Amino acid sequence: MKLPQxxxxxxxxxxxxxxxxxxxxxxxxxxxxxxxxxxxxxxxPIPEDELVKLLAGEGLVCCATHEPGEKIxxxxxxxxxxxxxxxxxxxxxxYPANVNFDTLAGIHDLAGxxxxxxxxxxxxxxxxxxxxxxxxxxxxxxRLVLEEIYARTxxxxxxxxxxxxxxxxxGGDPVDWCRRLKNRLPLIHLKDYVADAKSQPTYCAVGxxxxxxxxxxxxxxxxxxQWYIVEQDTAHGDPFxxxxxxxxxxxxxxxxxxxxxxxxVAAWDGHAGRASxxxxxxxxxxxxxxx
Amino acid sequence: MFELGVCGSINQAPTLAAAGVDYLEENVQxxxxxxxxxxxxxxxxxxxxxxxxxxxxxxxxxGPVVDAPRLxxxxxxxxxxxxxxxxxxxxxxxxxxxxxxxGWTRERAREQFIDALRQLGxxxxxxxxxxxxxxxxxxxxxxxxxxxxxxxVVRAAxxxxxxxxxxxxxxxxxxxxxxxxxxxxxxxxxxxLAENSNRAAPGVNGEDFRPFFRALARVGYQGxxxxxxxxxxxEVELPAALACLRQQLAEVTG
Numbered sequence: 179m180k181l182p183q184x185x186x187x188x189x190x191x192x193x194x195x196x197x198x199x200x201x202x203x204x205x206x207x208x209x210x211x212x213x214x215x216x217x218x219x220x221x222x223p224i225p226e227d228e229l230v231k232l233l234a235g236e237g238l239v240c241c242a243t244h245e246p247g248e249k250i251x252x253x254x255x256x257x258x259x260x261x262x263x264x265x266x267x268x269x270x271x272x273y274p275a276n277v278n279f280d281t282l283a284g285i286h287d288l289a290g291x292x293x294x295x296x297x298x299x300x301x302x303x304x305x306x307x308x309x310x311x312x313x314x315x316x317x318x319x320x321r322l323v324l325e326e327i328y329a330r331t332x333x334x335x336x337x338x339x340x341x342x343x344x345x346x347x348x349g350g351d352p353v354d355w356c357r358r359l360k361n362r363l364p365l366i367h368l369k370d371y372v373a374d375a376k377s378q379p380t381y382c383a384v385g386x387x388x389x390x391x392x393x394x395x396x397x398x399x400x401x402x403x404q405w406y407i408v409e410q411d412t413a414h415g416d417p418f419x420x421x422x423x424x425x426x427x428x429x430x431x432x433x434x435x436x437x438x439x440x441x442x443v444a445a446w447d448g449h450a451g452r453a454s455x456x457x458x459x460x461x462x463x464x465x466x467x468x469x
Numbered sequence: 470m471f472e473l474g475v476c477g478s479i480n481q482a483p484t485l486a487a488a489g490v491d492y493l494e495e496n497v498q499x500x501x502x503x504x505x506x507x508x509x510x511x512x513x514x515x516x517x518x519x520x521x522x523x524x525x526x527x528x529x530x531x532g533p534v535v536d537a538p539r540l541x542x543x544x545x546x547x548x549x550x551x552x553x554x555x556x557x558x559x560x561x562x563x564x565x566x567x568x569x570x571x572g573w574t575r576e577r578a579r580e581q582f583i584d585a586l587r588q589l590g591x592x593x594x595x596x597x598x599x600x601x602x603x604x605x606x607x608x609x610x611x612x613x614x615x616x617x618x619x620x621x622v623v624r625a626a627x628x629x630x631x632x633x634x635x636x637x638x639x640x641x642x643x644x645x646x647x648x649x650x651x652x653x654x655x656x657x658x659x660x661x662l663a664e665n666s667n668r669a670a671p672g673v674n675g676e677d678f679r680p681f682f683r684a685l686a687r688v689g690y691q692g693x694x695x696x697x698x699x700x701x702x703x704e705v706e707l708p709a710a711l712a713c714l715r716q717q718l719a720e721v722t723g
Contacts, residue, residue, distance in 0.1 A: 180555065182512040182513075182555070183512075214512030215512045230483075238512075239482075239483075239512045239513060239514050240483075240514070241512075241514065261487055262487045264483070264487070265482070265483020265484060265486055265487045265514055266483070266486060266487055266514065267486040267487060267489065267514070267515065302489065303487070303488050303489015303490070303708070303711060304487070304489060404516070
């Protein structure tokens with residue numbers, strides 16, 4: 179993992195993203211912390227073109243989105259259209275609302291629908307992921323639900339967005355799940371896990387809890403993960419402060435110096451005026467006149 | 470598994486990402502700007518895995534005037550910034566810098582070029598990038614015009630971070646057989662393509678790249694393939710090019 183691959187999930191600050199002006203202020207804060215990218219989720223009804231402008235204004239990349247589950251399953255072309263507008267390759271099915279996880283038949287039904295939706299995205303060059311919680315760590319008719327979902331879906335059409343907290347919450351091993359999803363894990367949610375004063379599990383900033391982050395990141399790197407997305411469902415205080423704490427820990431303790439593993443993405447400020455001759459064209463290395 | 474990329478600009482990153490392009494191939498001179506100071510970075514929507522246009526035309530690596538210290542300074546900065554940007558491949562076509570003048574001999578140019586590669590290789594290694602020598606068609610450069618000639622200088626440079634690129638367009642322009650890939654495939658670390666006619670985007674004239682992919686597959690090449698073409702209508706041609714190439718790749722690789 180390298181710094182340009184680290185993103186903030188806007189769900190973390192969703193209460194501050196419901197209007198254009200609030201979203202603009204939130205994006206500014208997130209960029210000021212140092213995040214180069216965000217995952218768009220749970221924001222207010224803001225048109226895509228407005229969102230694109232706001233992101234570009236802060237120099238932020240939309241690395242992925244979450245779209246409503248019903249929309250993904252029932253109207254995947256609309257999801258394709260939205261991602262195209264946002265200039266974004268990845269989305270994820272966020273939560274299996276109204277899905278019957280009491281029987282294998284119910285799980286298989288969801289898998290079939292995810293496959294169909296994922297194929298529509300795949301045909302458009304896009305990628306559908308599955309975001310887990312702990313309810314997928316139930317065993318139904320002897321089968322682990324999350325295993326069944328991945329086994330019953332085509333890796334071309336449904337990939338992973340492992341949520342580290344919820345894997346742990348379900349009694350699973352985040353490192354093991356990264357390994358299982360090798361070449362099928364473009365996205366990961368980084369969310370730490372700790373016990374509260376009543377010995378109940380709760381969320382906390384990355385590095386403030388008990389998950390084995392170096393091993394998780396190593397396994398995600400090896401799986402080919404492209405985006406490392408910080409999410410905290412509920413903050414204990416100001417969510418921007420929590421995002422700051424997570425970022426500081428990640429930048430200091432988890433990021434590799436650069437250039438050694440997964441290709442990342444960077445643009446140089448000194449490069450801004452290049453659009454004038456950067457029109458879509460060949461980046462050719464051949465013509466003598468162009469050196 | 471091949472990765473499909475596009476030679477272009479960071480400004481196009483959102484469009485490329487949303488079209489399903491696996492990576493962007495940027496431009497060393499414009500993006501890494503090795504002779505400019507004060508650069509900082511931010512993110513883009515897809516990986517930038519390679520960069521072409523290594524040398525400006527005025528920074529000669531062959532011929533009577535070669536500024537070796539400047540060349541090495543340029544290389545050191547380019548490779549360091551490439552590493553910081555996650556770029557793993559530096560494409561060394563650079564027809565302008567590589568063209569030798571009248572009165573100079575090809576053999577002398579060859580010696581100079583090999584010498585440059587031998588000095589640049591360790592710098593590339595230090596920053597974990599690989600230089601790939603790109604043979605160019607004869608209309609664009611008078612030196613290293615075939616895979617065989619490219620392989621010859623790469624072997625002579627004898628450095629693990631100096632390798633070879635196969636460009637279907639340049640091969641088509643000069644009528645070079647894809648069988649050459651079978652002879653020199655072990656050295657390949659990168660590939661480019663465009664249609665022969667007008668250097669058009671794949672799919673415009675129906676160029677069949679399956680023999681190119683088949684040759685790459687036969688030598689076990691599983692790396693990146695960048696579209697390096699002249700777009701007439703980028704928004705329209707890009708999805709068509711990707712669909713065309715993915716279809717042809719699927720037919721070759723099953």
